[in-house]
Amino acid sequence: MMNLAEYRRTASRLADYLPWAALVAEGIVLNKDGSLQRTARFRGPDLESAVAAELVAVTARLNNAFRRLGSGWAIFVEAQRDEAATYPDSRFPDPASALLEAERKADFEEKGSHFISGYFLTFTYLPPAEDAARTETWLYEGRERSGVDPNEILRAFIDRTDRVLALLDGFMPECYWLNDSETLTYLHSTISTNRHRVRVPETPIYLDALLADQPLTGGLEPQIGNAHLRILTIVGFPTVTTPGILDELNRLAFPYRWSTRAILLDKTDAIRLLTKIRRQWFAKRKSIAAILKEVMTNEASVLIDTDAANKAADADIALQELGADYAGMAYVTATIAVWDADPRLADEKLRLVEKIIQGRDFTAMVETINAVDAWLGSLPGHVYANVRQPPISTLNLAHMIPLSAVWAGPERDEHFDAPPCFSARPKARPRSGFPFMSVMSATHSWSGRPVRARASCSPAWRSSSGATSGTRSSLSISAAQSGPQQSPWAATGMIWVAISPKETNSLSRSSRSRASMTCPNAPGRPTGSSPS
Known part of the structure; x- marks a missing residue:
């Protein structure tokens, strides 16, 4: 006989295990258990250019924001690392420059060359039970409604999250709420290896079935689609933590998801x-x-x-x-997920992650029997799976989360309305994929080349890199090479000085070509130098 039941009695698909149900407001998701969640995208300060006092101040302010939340609240901080497969389109005035750009583009799009990092902060709030909410109404007089008002709960959630994000916005270089499309795109990226934008449906409901586009295969070594999934969970913490203690994970050259969940507790x-x-x-x-x-x-x-x-x-x-209200307490679970079509490569990626984490005095466990629950616990809004019981301080939480981010500069030059002049391969893979020298009120940079390198290569490279714009955005000054009597500065390479756009516009074309610089501290440095 045919099964005509309206609902399935057992969970058999990935969508059945996902917590998301519907969009009820701009960027706000209603979960199946009645909780509300909201996600913001942020970018923390760059640890490479921050002093110790700045790091301590940032983590203290972050702890001040987290400790204000109590029971019923959960925080999900996630860092995603993906390949940067897009290269900006450019137009060049001559075939030679276009050929150089084609080679640069091919080098950039080489698999595994460049990666981007995205950082997301999700707030989840579970309102009290209706019986407790009705009991609370007995303490007030003159209310129009005696029952539970869902709109009032929604407004209170929006107001509370706005206040917390305002505390973070004061010291975060980038921090904003995601809209509906960005929220769905982010949620889809947590359960799929496909990376694409998700359009908001006309009726934004049944998000679990809408977003799940790949099957999940369980077992000791689960798979998501055709990719082999490997999960690592932090189970032990060091006696002392420092700001950005796990910042080394931001330099890994392969895709991963680093999720830190904190289930907060009231003071009582x-x-x-x-x-x-x-x-x-x-x-x-x-x-x-x-x-x-x-x-x-x-x-x-x-x-x-x-x-x-x-x-x-x-x-x-x-x-x-x-x-003393120095910090709060929370159940913290940190999970790192890696994947690859080749199971051996997935295991190798997991070993690299484990090496970094254990090198910081953490104790990590490779998930096997609990792999599926550990992966579900890393999804934003899922607060029931893989809960680590011993509580830790919110100050230690601020040290552990992916707070720092390598700043690669803006993705586009707003002054010249053009893409970055060049792409490079720095020591740390940047967020946008383009290490771009930002020209602002005061900017200093240095570019060097190997000893005895041809001096003509640098101006040619700078000329072809800036061929897309009518004027150059930097003043380049380098030492001359004059046979055996060349100066010591010429042997060490060129110097590249960046000046502000306002000063760039005021420079005449002739003054740029005749630029020179003296350095009294350099031994044997000539009084002037010829343009390179």
């Missing part, structure tokens, strides 16, 4: 939990036999479990920080 709930932990560790200082011996002999035991005493003292310090 955290005090109750820490008090229980302190009592249990304090009771473990002495065994039952030692306690009976003390009762029978009326003498205190000399030997105690020092490890238990230290952990009880650590819980007491956490209670002091919580009582």
Whole structure:
């Protein structure tokens, strides 16, 4: 007989395990359990150019924002790394420049050459049960409605998340809420290896079935589509953390998802939990036999479990920080997911991630039996799978999350309305894929080449790189090479000085070609130098 049931009784598809249900407002997703979630895209400061005091100040302000949230709230911080497969289109005035650009484009689009990183912050809030909400209405008089108002809950959620993001916007170089299309595109990127934009449907509901475009195969080594999925979970933390302790993950040259979930606790709930932990560790200082011996002999035991005493003292310090409102408490689960069509390459990628994490005194575990639950727990909005029980401080959370980002400059030159002049392969793969020298109020840069390199290569490269615009955006000054009597500066390479756009416009064409520079600190440096 045909099965005519309206609903399936068992979960059999990936969509059945996804938490997302519908879009109820701009960028706000209603989940199946009644919770609301909202995602923002951000870019943290660059650790390569930040001093220690700046890092401490940034993490302190981040901790100040996180500790304001309590029970019912969850935070998902995710870093995604993907290949940068797009190259900006350009027009060149002559075939030689166009040929050079074609070679640069082919080199850039080489597989595995350039990667981009995206950073996302998701807030999830589960409103209290209706019985508790109705009981709360008894404390107020003059309300028009006595029941639960979903619109009021939605407005309160929007207001609270706006306030928290305003705290982060003060020190984040880039921080904004995602709209409907960007939200769906981000959610799709967490459950699929395909990277494309997702259009908002006319009726934005049943998001789980809309976004799941690849099947999930479970087991000890799960697969998502044709890609083999490998999951790594952090289960142990070092005794001391520092800002950006896992920043080395931002330099990996392969795609991955690094997700950190924090299920926050109210102050009363955290005090109750820490008090229980302190009592249990304090009771473990002495065994039952030692306690009976003390009762029978009326003498205190000399030997105690020092490890238990230290952990009880650590819980007491956490209670002091919580009582002074220095930090909050949260259940934190950090997960890194890598994938590849070749299972051996997927295992190799996971080993590289494990090497970095364990090199920072973390304890990591490669997921096998729990691999599917660990992957589900990394999805934004999923707060029930793979929960790590021991709580940690929100200040340690601020140290662990992917806060830093290598700044590659703007993706487009707004002054000349043109793409970047050139692309390069820096030590750290940048966010936009184009290490672009930004010309602002004051910018300094240096470009060098190998010793004895041909001096004519640099001006030709700069000329062909800037052929798309009518004027150059930088003043290049280099030392001359005059046979055996060349100056020491000429042997070390050229110097590239960047000046502001306003000054660039005021320069005449002749002054640019006759630029020279002196350096009194350089031994044997001639008074002037010829243009390169």
